[in-house]
Amino acid sequence: MFVKKILFLGLLLVFCLFFISCANKPNQPPTIQKVSGPSGFVNSSTQTFEWTGNDPDGEITGYEYLKNSGFWFETTSTEYTWTGVPEGPNEFKVKAKDNKGLYSEVITWTFDYVY
Secondary structure, three states: OHHHHHHHHHHHHHHHHHHHHHHOOOOOOOEEEEEEOOOEEEOOOEEEEEEEEEOOOOOEEEEEEEEOOOOOEEEOOOEEEEEOOOOEEEEEEEEEEEOOOOEOOOEEEEEEEOO
């Protein structure tokens, strides 16, 4: 009987330590990767960008993108088609946001539209 109590208390202790260590784990930011998009010189004013995201300890609630400079725009899509790309050098940036408010690193496509 004594051995059963010791085993039970040991298992209870392991469970509690596991639960506490998981509960205190800090939120990890999501990750984001390019799937496709332009680079170098392009000869079209319409360009499509595709990416994928993952959150190791939650879920991605959306993405934000930025064209050259200005404002970040929200989207839930993992693809964007930019029409009316200006001539010359351009940048398209994307970041992911998770359900706990953390952002991923920013990924960037750089390309030159030559008419």
